[in-house]
Each structure stands twice: as structure tokens, then as C-alpha cells.
Amino acid sequence: MPELPEVETVRRGLAPTLEGARLVRVEARRPDLRFPLPPQFAARLTGARVLGLTRRGKYILAALSTDETWLIHLGMTGRFEVLRGVNARAPGEFVHVAPQAAAHAHIVVETESGARLTYFDARRFGFMDLAATATLAEHPRLVGMGPEPLGPDFTPKGLQSAFAGRRQNVKALLLDQRVVAGLGNIYVCEALFRARLSPRRAAGGVGLTRLARLTDAIREVLEGAIAAGGSTLRDFADVAGGAGYFQHRFEVYGREGEACTRSACPGVVRRLVQGGRSTFFCPVCQT
DNA sequence: CCCACGACCTGTGGGC
DNA sequence: TGCCCACAGGTCGTGG
Structure with missing residues (x-):
């Protein structure tokens, strides 16, 4: 969760x-x-x-x-x-x-x-x-972990080095904690949407312009979600038992079949399975 | 080294 | 109403 x-x-x-x-x-x-x-x-x-x-x-x-x-x-x-x-x-x-x-x-x-x-x-x-x-x-769990996405070491160039030569899709690599720390399935989907980047792209081929959009999008999504107290789908609760409310601001996650929220985009949110996990994205505006 | 996939464990929601 | 399957926010180990 x-x-x-x-x-x-x-x-x-x-x-x-x-x-x-x-x-x-x-x-x-x-x-x-x-x-x-x-x-x-x-x-x-x-x-x-x-x-x-x-x-x-x-x-x-x-x-x-x-x-x-x-x-x-x-x-x-x-x-x-x-x-x-x-x-x-x-x-x-x-x-x-x-x-x-x-x-x-x-x-x-x-x-x-x-x-x-x-x-x-x-x-x-x-x-x-x-x-x-x-x-x-x-510590084995911490050694090799990627940069904190809200810290100064998370940069487009850094991401470019982490992606270099990798043929895996961007979605899967962003879930790899050695590339960047802390992202999971929801926020990767949301960040890729905001960056207008297709989750299916081979990571190694993504240029710096797109990577800059991506690092910005990741920071924005995470900051917004922290400010909202996280997201509650089923299990998550804060220490007082309360729910987060960022789930109301999801633009693609869990929205299969719904119209793309980007203004003037005629796309419909699709779900696909990558690495055994659901990816939600707009096939029209995420390229 | 890279990558895909099954495994781990329990609960829940949707479809029939 | 009840049952069964698919799926869930993560990570690790194994195999090719």
C-alpha cells in the first residue's frame, strides 16, 4: 500500500x-x-x-x-x-x-x-x-537505494544515467528503488501522466527534455500527495485511523475507461499489465 | 548484469 | 444470497 x-x-x-x-x-x-x-x-x-x-x-x-x-x-x-x-x-x-x-x-x-x-x-x-x-x-536494504525524489540529488541527468542502456520500459524502472527511492505503482502512473510520457517507452531512449518533465512531475505528484495526507484506497490510514485524500486527485490510476482529464485530449484511460502490475495511462497524450 | 515471472499472505469487491 | 476468482499501495529469489 x-x-x-x-x-x-x-x-x-x-x-x-x-x-x-x-x-x-x-x-x-x-x-x-x-x-x-x-x-x-x-x-x-x-x-x-x-x-x-x-x-x-x-x-x-x-x-x-x-x-x-x-x-x-x-x-x-x-x-x-x-x-x-x-x-x-x-x-x-x-x-x-x-x-x-x-x-x-x-x-x-x-x-x-x-x-x-x-x-x-x-x-x-x-x-x-x-x-x-x-x-x-x-544496511543491505538501504545500500544501493536511489536518490530521494524530493531531494537535490534527483535530477534529469541522474535519471538519464540510471536509464542509460536499459531496454526495460520506463514504468518498470521507476518502480525499481535503486533508480529512485519511494515510488510505487500509483505515483508512477500519476507522474507519467503529468509528464505526458508513455509508460511503454524503453527507458534508455528517453531524452533529457522528457526526463526533465518527468522529474518535475514526480516531485509535484509526491508533494501534492504528502500535502493531502497520502492516498487511501482500502488499507491506508494515518496513525489516528484517518484516511488520506489524494485518491480524489488521481488522474489515471483506477480510471480505466474514463475520459482523459487533460483538456482537449480525446483519449480514454487504458489499463495494461506491465511486470504483473496494472498500469493506467492515456494512450493519446502520453507519448 | 539484465529482465521476466512466480512467490509471499490475507482481505475484498465484482461477476455470475 | 453465496461462491469463486481476480486483484491489491511491495519486494525478493530464481531462472533464462
Whole structure:
């Protein structure tokens, strides 16, 4: 589910509760998510203070006072819920888009100040790890990851080098986290539409003019989505159970058969399957 | 190295 | 109403 804007929404939601907080009780209700949790996972978190919460691509990174960093990936259905204080369950305080089954509450963390954080993940495609902060950049999940699309290293020329000689289509390569970090199926479709670029083009053949449109489009889409609190199709919720609303601004994703939203374009949005995943695009104005 | 594809896991929505 | 299949926001491992 969550791509960069949703992960950033979760990070911002967790920050007020976690930053500076000491973790006093940690419960792992099963030994694994997608992968086994690291050895002594709960014990290594217990007693630690969270120094800061950052994000890299689709990972949330919690730097700890123990000189370790807690890495969190939400997979497709990972979700955090934050309950604060004794009145946390007061009627009406939280709106749950889809109440999470207790069976999927895998990790529970309580802070010294009485907040409780629960990680739910129905499909268990999410995963967590603990790694020494000093060598975090060498972590296998982070090493080789492409530039942050909202940072200064994401440029048309950089994208051109990443695409050079590649015959794969642009859509598939933009989903590759080594090319650019944080994009997923929705925002790649939306960005390609805004850039008027066909998802079927061979990546290596795209010129700088188009790549400049693409990098701009990616930034615009992601910034708009973060400002809207992410997109909620079925699973995504922020830490208070609320929905994002960027899905109302989708121009192609999920709109197969609808008229192209670009003014004066006579096209109809089509769906095709690339690399086993749906791509939505306008075959008339995306070239 | 590059690329295509199946696998992982559960829930849900649409069609019949 | 009920059943079954297709599909879902991600990533990894394997094979050619």
C-alpha cells in the first residue's frame, strides 16, 4: 500500500509520540513479519529512547539512544495506530476507516508517557530490523537505494544515467528503488501522466527534455500527495485511523475507461499489465 | 548484469 | 444470497 507519501504521513504522525520518548514495554506477538524479526527484537527496543524519526524511500528510521536504528517497512498493509493516555478509547476520539483485527496486531510498543503504538499488518509484507546507527548506510536494504525524489540529488541527468542502456520500459524502472527511492505503482502512473510520457517507452531512449518533465512531475505528484495526507484506497490510514485524500486527485490510476482529464485530449484511460502490475495511462497524450 | 515471472499472505469487491 | 476468482499501495529469489 504505502508509497513515499503514505510513509511520510505515517512518519509525521508518529513523530509527536515517538521523538524523545522512552520505550518501556515492547511486545512482539509473533517472531516474524515478512522476515524474521532480529534476535532479541523486543529486548533491544525496551528502555531505548527515540532520538529522531526520519524516512528513506519507503522506510521509517527511528534512531535510538542505544546506538541502533529501528528500520520499519510497511509493505502493502502495514499500519500504525497510536493511542495516547487513559482516554484514548473515548467514544468518537478516533475514526477507523476499517477497524483492524486483533489477529493482525503484531507489535505493541508503550512509551514512558503512556502512549501505546500498535503495528498491524494483515498480509505481513512489512518488515522490521535493528542495525547499528553508525553503519546504517551499509544496511543491505538501504545500500544501493536511489536518490530521494524530493531531494537535490534527483535530477534529469541522474535519471538519464540510471536509464542509460536499459531496454526495460520506463514504468518498470521507476518502480525499481535503486533508480529512485519511494515510488510505487500509483505515483508512477500519476507522474507519467503529468509528464505526458508513455509508460511503454524503453527507458534508455528517453531524452533529457522528457526526463526533465518527468522529474518535475514526480516531485509535484509526491508533494501534492504528502500535502493531502497520502492516498487511501482500502488499507491506508494515518496513525489516528484517518484516511488520506489524494485518491480524489488521481488522474489515471483506477480510471480505466474514463475520459482523459487533460483538456482537449480525446483519449480514454487504458489499463495494461506491465511486470504483473496494472498500469493506467492515456494512450493519446502520453507519448 | 539484465529482465521476466512466480512467490509471499490475507482481505475484498465484482461477476455470475 | 453465496461462491469463486481476480486483484491489491511491495519486494525478493530464481531462472533464462
